[in-house]
Amino acid sequence: MSEIGTEIGWSREALAARAAQDVPDGSYVNLGIGIPMMIPSRIPADREVWFHTENGILGLGGVPAPDEIDLDVTNAGKEYATVVPGASIFDSSLSFAIVRGGHLDIAVLGGMEATPSGDLANWTAPGRTPGVGGAMDLVSGAKQVWVVMDHTDRRGRSKLMRRCTLPLTGARCVDRIYTALGVFRPAGSHFDCLELAPGVSEAVVREMTDAEVAFDLAPAEEPS
Amino acid sequence: MIDKIRTDVLEMLDVVPDGSSIAVGGFGLTGAPIMLCDALCDLGKKDLHIVANNAGIDPTGVGRLALEGRVRKFTGSFPSNKSFFALFHEGHVELELVPQGTLAERMRAAGAGIPAFYTPTGAGTDLATGNYPARYDSDGNVVEWLAPKDVRVFGGKPCVLEEALHVDFALVKAHQADRLGNAAFRLGSRNFNPSAAMAADVTFLEAQNIVDVGDIAPDAVHLPGIFVQHVIMSTGGWVGTPNAPGASW
Numbered sequence: 001m002s003e004i005g006t007e008i009g010w011s012r013e014a015l016a017a018r019a020a021q022d023v024p025d026g027s028y029v030n031l032g033i034g035i036p037m038m039i040p041s042r043i044p045a046d047r048e049v050w051f052h053t054e055n056g057i058l059g060l061g062g063v064p065a066p067d068e069i070d071l072d073v074t075n076a077g078k079e080y081a082t083v084v085p086g087a088s089i090f091d092s093s094l095s096f097a098i099v100r101g102g103h104l105d106i107a108v109l110g111g112m113e114a115t116p117s118g119d120l121a122n123w124t125a126p127g128r129t130p131g132v133g134g135a136m137d138l139v140s141g142a143k144q145v146w147v148v149m150d151h152t153d154r155r156g157r158s159k160l161m162r163r164c165t166l167p168l169t170g171a172r173c174v175d176r177i178y179t180a181l182g183v184f185r186p187a188g189s190h191f192d193c194l195e196l197a198p199g200v201s202e203a204v205v206r207e208m209t210d211a212e213v214a215f216d217l218a219p220a221e222e223p224s
Numbered sequence: 225m226i227d228k229i230r231t232d233v234l235e236m237l238d239v240v241p242d243g244s245s246i247a248v249g250g251f252g253l254t255g256a257p258i259m260l261c262d263a264l265c266d267l268g269k270k271d272l273h274i275v276a277n278n279a280g281i282d283p284t285g286v287g288r289l290a291l292e293g294r295v296r297k298f299t300g301s302f303p304s305n306k307s308f309f310a311l312f313h314e315g316h317v318e319l320e321l322v323p324q325g326t327l328a329e330r331m332r333a334a335g336a337g338i339p340a341f342y343t344p345t346g347a348g349t350d351l352a353t354g355n356y357p358a359r360y361d362s363d364g365n366v367v368e369w370l371a372p373k374d375v376r377v378f379g380g381k382p383c384v385l386e387e388a389l390h391v392d393f394a395l396v397k398a399h400q401a402d403r404l405g406n407a408a409f410r411l412g413s414r415n416f417n418p419s420a421a422m423a424a425d426v427t428f429l430e431a432q433n434i435v436d437v438g439d440i441a442p443d444a445v446h447l448p449g450i451f452v453q454h455v456i457m458s459t460g461g462w463v464g465t466p467n468a469p470g471a472s473w
Contacts, residue, residue, distance in 0.1 A: 054324060055251040055415050071254070072411035078252035081412075089411055091418040091446070092251070092277070093332040096325030100345060130312065130321050131304030132351065137325035140344040167356075171348040 008204065009151070009180035009197035017042040018197075019108060019148050019178045023049055028058070030099065030138055032109035032122075033077050035148045039108060052104060054134040056095040059087025076134065099134065100141040107142035109135065111149040111177070113164045116211050118174040118186040120147060121166035132169075139170035151179035151208055158210035160184065160191060181205050190214050228405045228449070229434060230456045233263045236428065240393055242269055243296070247331060247389075247420035248276040248286050249396040255413030257397040257430040259458050261285045264395075270294045275331070275391055275423075277324060277416050279303030290317065299389065301327050318359045320370065321351060328419050330389035335422025335451070342376055342383035352384045394424035397458065398447065401431035402438075405452030406445045414446060421451040430458045 010018055016038035023029060023039070025047040031037055040062065043049050051060040054076040061082035064070070068082065075081040083089070098104060113121040123135045139145050152158055160177065176194075177184040182205060183195040190212035193205060202215050230236040237260065240246070246264075250256025261280075264272070265288055274295050280287025282305060289295050290308055295317050301324035303312070311317045322330070323345050333341055350356040354372035361367045374385035396417040399410035407429060409417060421427040429452045 055254070055412055057412055070411065072413040074252065074254045074412055078254070083411070089414065091409075091414045092324070092328040092416045093419045095415075096328050100325050100329075100343065129304040129306065129309040130319060131302040132321060132323055133302045134324040136323040136349060136351070137345045140347070141325075167350045168348060 009182070009200045011180075013038065013042075014197075015148060015178055015180055018183070019146065020044070022146075022176075023047070023106065025049070027105040028052060028103065030054070030104050030107045030142065032107070032135070032138075034110035036108040036110060037077075039148075052095075052098060053081070054092075054095055054099070054137075056090050056092055057081075057083055057087060058090075058098070059084045061087075096134070096137055099137045102141055102143060104138075104142040106144045106146055107138040108146045108148055109138065111147040111159060112153070113159055113161045113166050114147050114149075114174050114177055114186070115161055115164055116186050116188060116190050118172040119164050120145070120169045120174050121164040122147075123169045124167055135169045139173040144175045145170075145173050146176045146178065147174055148178045151181045158208055160213075161210045162212075181208065184213070187214065192217050226449075227403045228453060228455045229403050230454050233259060233456055234267060236454055236456060237263045237269075238267055240264065240267075240269055243271045243273075244269075244393055245273040245275065245391040247391045247394040247416075247423050248274060249394070249415065249417030249420045250276065250278070250285065251412070251415040252278055253281060253285060255397055255409065255415050255417055256280070256285045257395040257428075257458075258285050259456075260395040260397075260428055260430050261289055265289060265292055265294065271296045273297040273299070273391075275299045275327075275389060275420070277301050277327060279305055279308040281305065282307045299327070313360050313364055315360045315362045315364075315367075318368070320358060321356060323351065326386050327389070328416065330386055331391075331416075331419040331423035333386075334388035334390040335419070338388055340385055340387045342378060342385055344381045344383045346373075347375065347382040347384050389423055391420075391424045392426070394420040394427040395430070396421050396427060396447075396452075397430045398432065400433045400435050400440055401429055401452070401455045402435050402440060402449070403455065404437060405429065405447075405449030405455055406437075406440055407431070407447040407449070407452060408440050408444055409446050418447045418451075421447055426454070427452045428454045428456070431455055432458050
C-alpha cells in the first residue's frame with residue numbers, strides 16, 4: 001500500500017471489503033494475487049460465491065490449518081489451499097476453457113496501471129523476472145474485469161493513467177477499478193468516479209490522478 | 225499383451241536424445257515428475273527444449289535441469305525464479321514466454337490434431353507483437369525477439385494465431401496408473417499433466433501407485449493409456465510445494 005493510501009480513504013482490508021460488497025450472489029470469480037485474495041473472507045454471509053483458480057479448481061476455499069495441509073491442493077500462487085464441498089477439479093486445458101470461453105463472471109486482479117479506455121498493465125515492469133501466468137487469459141476471457149489496487153505507486157505516482165507506460169496485459173478490458181480513494185469506471189476519455197471513499201474529496205482524487213475524472217455519478221461526500 | 229510398466233528409470237529415459245523437446249507436467253511442484261527430471265540430469269542429457277508452466281524451484285525438477293545447464297530453450301508462462309532469470313539474461317537459455325491458457329491449449333491442440341488456432345488472449349500485447357526478448361547474449365544485450373503473431377479479427381475482436389506445441393517426449397506424474405498406462409490424478413496435481421501427455425510422441429509416466437488393470441474405474445480414468453507409452457513407480461515420495469504464503473516464483 002502506498003504511504004498516501006494508508007493515510008486517507010480505505011485501508012487494504014476496507015478496500016477488499018468494498019469490492020466484496022459488489023460481488024453478486026451466485027457468481028463464479030477468479031482472484032489475482034494481492035488485495036484480491038483478501039476478498040473471499042469478506043463476501044457477505046448470505047451470498048454463495050465460487051472461486052476458480054487457474055491450476056484447475058472451481059471451489060477454492062481458504063488457507064488450511066497446519067494439520068489440514070494437503071500437498072496436492074494449492075492455489076495459483078502455489079500456496080497451500082483448501083477445497084470446499086461441491087468443488088470440482090480438472091486439468092489446465094479445461095481450467096482455461098473456463099477462463100477463455102467466457103464462463104467466469106468476474107476476474108478481480110491487481111494492477112500497476114489502468115487507463116480510461118480500459119487498458120490494463122499488471123504483468124511486468126523493468127527488472128522483473130519474466131512471468132505472465134494466466135493474466136492475459138483472464139482479461140480476455142472473463143465477462144467482467146475488476147482491478148483492485150493502490151491509487152498511486154510507491155513513489156506516489158498515479159496508477160490511473162491517461163496511457164499505460166508499462167507493457168499491456170490487455171487493451172480495453174477493464175470494467176471497474178477499486179482504489180483507496182474510490183470506485184472508478186473507464187469511460188473512454190476519462191474515468192467516471194462512481195463512489196468516493198469516506199473522507200476523500202474530489203479535489204484529492206483530481207490531484208492524485210493522472211487521467212481525467214468525472215464525478216457526476218459519485219454520491220455526495222457527506223451523506224445526509 | 226501390452227505392458228508399459230518399466231523398472232529401471234535410467235534405462236527407460238536413456239532413449240531420450242540430447243536436443244529433444246520435452247513437456248513436463250506439474251504446476252510448481254504440485255504434480256511435477258521430480259524422479260523423471262532427476263533421471264534426465266543423472267543421465268547427463270543436455271541441449272533440451274523444456275515446455276512447462278513454471279521453470280521450477282531450484283534445484284528441484286525442471287529447476288534442476290535449468291541450473292545444471294541442460295536447457296537450451298524454455299517455453300512456459302511463469303519462469304519467475306531468480307536463477308532462471310540470471311540464466312536467461314546471461315544468454316544461457318532461450319525463452320518463449322506464453323500466456324498460461326495458450327500454453328495449455330497449444331499442447332492440447334497438438335494432441336488433438338489441430339495445427340493452429342486463433343485466440344483473443346494476448347492480442348495487442350508485447351507477447352503477440354514480438355516486442356519481448358527471446359534471447360540475450362552474454363553481455364545482456366537482446367539478440368532475438370519473440371516472433372510477431374498473425375492477427376485476424378473475429379466478431380470484432382482482434383485474435384492472434386497460435387500454433388500447436390508438439391513435443392518429442394512428455395514427463396508426467398500421476399497418483400495411480402496401470403500397465404496399460406491408464407492414469408488417475410489426485411486433487412490439484414492433475415494440472416498440466418494430461419495436456420503434456422497429449423502433446424508428445426512418447427510419454428513417460430511416474431506413478432505414485434501402480435494398480436491392477438480394472439482397479440481404476442473406466443469413468444475415473446483421467447488420462448487414457450493410449451496417450452502413455454511408459455509407466456514407472458515413483459520413488460521420489462510425495463512432493464508438495466514449499467512456497468510460503470506470499471512468496472512468488
